[in-house]
Amino acid sequence: MKSSSLQKRLGLGLTLGMTLLWLGATVGAWLVVQHELNEAFDSALEETAQRILPLAVLEISNREESREAQHIATLKVHKEYLTYLVRDAKGEILMQSHDANPKIFNKQLREGFSTTEKYRLYAASALRGTLFIEIAEPLGHRREAAREALFALLLPLLALIPISLLGTWLFVRISLRSVLAYRRAVEARGAGDLSPIKVARLPAEIDPLADAVNHLLERLRKALEAERSFTANSAHELRTPLAATLAQIQRLHHEAPEGSLRLRAAKIENSLRDLARLSEKLMQLAKAEGGGLLAEAPQDLIPLLAHVVDEWNHSNGHRIGLQLPDEASVYSAIDPDAFGILVRNLIENALKYGAVNQPVEVSITGQALLRVVNGGPVVPESVLQQLTERFVRGRSEVSGSGLGLAIAKTIVQGVGATMTLVSPATGREEGFEVRVQFCADTKNER
Incomplete structure (x- = not known):
């Protein structure tokens, strides 16, 4: 209502x-x-x-x-x-x-x-x-x-009557000016801004409510900071022992004779690699949730995207096709590191869950619309709406942490962009497509 x-x-x-x-x-x-x-x-x-x-x-x-x-x-x-x-x-x-x-x-x-x-x-x-x-x-x-x-x-x-209506409306509007300013301050806040809301001269009936909201924001900010700090520190502390253990297991796998010992060593090595990837994903998630996703100045997305795609092509057999716009530059306010994490997770998701015999298509338009398309069967609508949740995977037979699209969604929301999942892909009868519409910066001349 x-x-x-x-x-x-x-x-x-x-x-x-x-x-x-x-x-x-x-x-x-x-x-x-x-x-x-x-x-x-x-x-x-x-x-x-x-x-x-x-x-x-x-x-x-x-x-x-x-x-x-x-x-x-x-x-x-x-x-x-x-x-x-x-x-x-x-x-x-x-x-x-x-x-x-x-x-x-x-x-x-x-x-x-x-x-x-x-x-x-x-x-x-x-x-x-x-x-x-x-x-x-x-x-x-x-x-x-x-x-x-x-x-x-x-x-x-x-x-x-009309004069009194106008006078009453003006009087009420002037009296509620601070309340309207408080409402605008709340509406203008981004999802990650948990700083106190400060508006002067609120009415006595509203002032305790504003104080309660600020106390709640402070408690929520501390709780989220503690959660992010725990996630980042845990993932960071796990990297060194995981790397050392993985090196020892690889050495054991190399030195072990053919038989059950080598097989067990290979399984342990795969499990450690999955754990290392999960640790890396948790660090990315902590960065995505911790703010710092916006750059001080608009960034050109075309060379950033070309670099990430070129990096993946060298390690994945040139399965990624890149299509760039005619414009020389496409600027947006996203931080370069955050953009790299976003694109890598989208490409990794497309490579992992897409058809093996079909390339992944990555493109960006002059209006700062990023598209990542892969082949494969159509994803049901009921599953499609849950893929951006944490630890949710499209196909259970494929190994993965289920955090890739969740990290992408967190970054997209943090920079004020929008992400849309489409299946079948645009212009196809099958496949999967992720669209990310950034807020393009019209000032393309640096």
């Missing part, structure tokens, strides 16, 4: 939390505003009724026909938000505003506020309950005012 970014989670979480709080505060403010608007509108209704009612009483009292309904003329045509009726105790209309609709008013006369489906009403009386005025206001007018108040509160919020 892919892990999510802490920066992303904090940025989105904080922005979402702030947005929800703002929305809650906006809704609460809107409810308060709506309540205050209703109080203001009700107060306006009541105040209007109290102002109009004395004028209406005076107007009706001065009429010749006081019970006759009268429409109040308007100075100019306009839409009225407030309409009113003035009625007597029996409900007869005595006065009304020019745009009043009698159907929206209450049929039963009663003082105070009342609400219908579409209107808010207020009624007041005068002359001991003989005259009533009732004022109506559309509820849609109040809802429109409430909506406008809500939009006035929400519109700034819509503008603040």
